[in-house]
Amino acid sequence: MRDIQHFVSGAALAGTSGRFGDVFDPNTGEVQARVALATPVELDAAVQAAAAAQPAWAATNPQRRARVMFEFKRLVEARMDELAALLSSEHGKVIADSRGDVQRGLEVIEFACGIPHVLKGEYTEGAGPGIDIYSMRQPLGVVAGITPFNFPAMIPMWMFGIAIAVGNAFILKPSEKDPSVPVRLGELFLEAGGPAGILNVVHGDKVAVDAILAHPLIKAVSFVGSSDIAQYVYAAGTANGKRVQAMGGAKNHGVILPDADMDQVVNDIMGAAFGSAGERCMALPVVVPVGRKTADELRERVVAEIETLKVGISSDPAAQYGPVVSAAHRQKIADYIALGKDEGAELVVDGRGFSLQGYEKGFFIGPTLFDNVTTGMKTYQEEIFGPVLQIVRAETFDEAVALPSRHQYGNGVALYTRSGRAAREFAQRVEVGMVGINVPIPVPVAYHTFGGWKRSAFGDTNQHGVEGVKFYTKVKTVTQRWPEGDAHDSAFIIPTMK
Numbered sequence: 001m002r003d004i005q006h007f008v009s010g011a012a013l014a015g016t017s018g019r020f021g022d023v024f025d026p027n028t029g030e031v032q033a034r035v036a037l038a039t040p041v042e043l044d045a046a047v048q049a050a051a052a053a054q055p056a057w058a059a060t061n062p063q064r065r066a067r068v069m070f071e072f073k074r075l076v077e078a079r080m081d082e083l084a085a086l087l088s089s090e091h092g093k094v095i096a097d098s099r100g101d102v103q104r105g106l107e108v109i110e111f112a113c114g115i116p117h118v119l120k121g122e123y124t125e126g127a128g129p130g131i132d133i134y135s136m137r138q139p140l141g142v143v144a145g146i147t148p149f150n151f152p153a154m155i156p157m158w159m160f161g162i163a164i165a166v167g168n169a170f171i172l173k174p175s176e177k178d179p180s181v182p183v184r185l186g187e188l189f190l191e192a193g194g195p196a197g198i199l200n201v202v203h204g205d206k207v208a209v210d211a212i213l214a215h216p217l218i219k220a221v222s223f224v225g226s227s228d229i230a231q232y233v234y235a236a237g238t239a240n241g242k243r244v245q246a247m248g249g250a251k252n253h254g255v256i257l258p259d260a261d262m263d264q265v266v267n268d269i270m271g272a273a274f275g276s277a278g279e280r281c282m283a284l285p286v287v288v289p290v291g292r293k294t295a296d297e298l299r300e301r302v303v304a305e306i307e308t309l310k311v312g313i314s315s316d317p318a319a320q321y322g323p324v325v326s327a328a329h330r331q332k333i334a335d336y337i338a339l340g341k342d343e344g345a346e347l348v349v350d351g352r353g354f355s356l357q358g359y360e361k362g363f364f365i366g367p368t369l370f371d372n373v374t375t376g377m378k379t380y381q382e383e384i385f386g387p388v389l390q391i392v393r394a395e396t397f398d399e400a401v402a403l404p405s406r407h408q409y410g411n412g413v414a415l416y417t418r419s420g421r422a423a424r425e426f427a428q429r430v431e432v433g434m435v436g437i438n439v440p441i442p443v444p445v446a447y448h449t450f451g452g453w454k455r456s457a458f459g460d461t462n463q464h465g466v467e468g469v470k471f472y473t474k475v476k477t478v479t480q481r482w483p484e485g486d487a488h489d490s491a492f493i494i495p496t497m498k
């Protein structure tokens, strides 16, 4: 059995806790490796290594730090095939999707390559008589990121790409379900010329997370995962005086107005609802067709598309999606399907009976469609995170705007229409953080920022872009003058610019 170790100070660090987690191949359902689960002792070793390495890295000029990022990007691109195959083998998403996972992370690395420009700071000449003011952004020191299973390459790169480029040392605590790619990223950062101790990977579960939240040397924690844990991490981390951003779950709606291009809608909805087996925080698991005609047409066409949808193993290039991440998660999705039926939703297509020949023990679940879902249902209110699409019928535009706005989650939303006026009104009124207009998965590009509203995000700053730079730095403002002679002002009165 292969053991996956921590990566600390540029080398593998064997776990000493004696605790391990199983890493499955979701295609076969078999355990393919075990991952060391850290205790506070191993976490502390990583933090000490990071704290020792960080001052020299922060003192390295930003252009040199950027050069490491350029080289890291080159190395990751050169190993794209290897990384995508490894990612798919532990996560279950198809190879093309794994490549997208790595690529979207690399786009944040590209942003980080421009860090000398972004870090330039501000300067005011002559703010007072002989007074100039300048501000600079300085790194926090040691910072940590805790990431979910569903984007094991992209989300770590969202975080460490920027955190490291601005001069911090980073502790990554990736999901214990698919930990291998994060370790490879740590190794490639070292190969790219990153100093040992600047990017450390510590595996673990709640024990490791709690150790991060309690460690006095960790100044900021970025978390992405489910909402209850995000809220816990936010509360515990801030109570310990840390800066925390914690992104949570989602239940994104796709609103379809009667004038929408139905060919585009159906094509986009199929990918956004079922792609990656629905295990995306920006998936579209709810569609809201406005008007009966729109709803009936959508339902009929989605059913027809589901019939041709191909579910297969993650390395099958013809497969549109693969297995979900674990047996427990598959069971959870199946339980939600049963609940939806009990709650009175109409189960149009039931994916629970799906089985793939030769892979009967894999964690597969077929595409599932519910119609006539209503807002009182638990299956509507909660995140299912599987290949389950729910149709919630609306009569009017106002009703359709209200649905995502009133939902407990507010990550993403999409609107399909040919009306610019309706689109503008929708974008302005809807209570959701990321809006797509005729775009099903509106994940902003790396130089914009990513973040939801309501229970989809705790804390004030978004991921990546300039907000990421702000999160991982603190501002220092210097007010200076060089007086001549010995004309001294009164030191007892607060200086003003009157």
Ligand code: NAD
Binding pocket: 146, 147, 148, 149, 150, 151, 173, 174, 175, 176, 204, 205, 206, 209, 210, 224, 225, 226, 227, 229, 230, 247, 248, 249, 250, 280, 281, 383, 385, 411, 452, 456
């Ligand atoms: P998760 O909340 O189970 O795990 C996230 C991280 O928290 C992992 O590193 C895990 O080890 C750790 N963790 C698990 N249980 C913990 C506990 N009790 N205490 C402290 N830490 C704990 O999430 P997941 O299943 O890995 O990922 C899926 C979830 O992440 C979904 O809810 C999805 O919507 C969300 N997600 C959100 C975004 C976003 O940006 N908003 C992006 C991707 C995924």
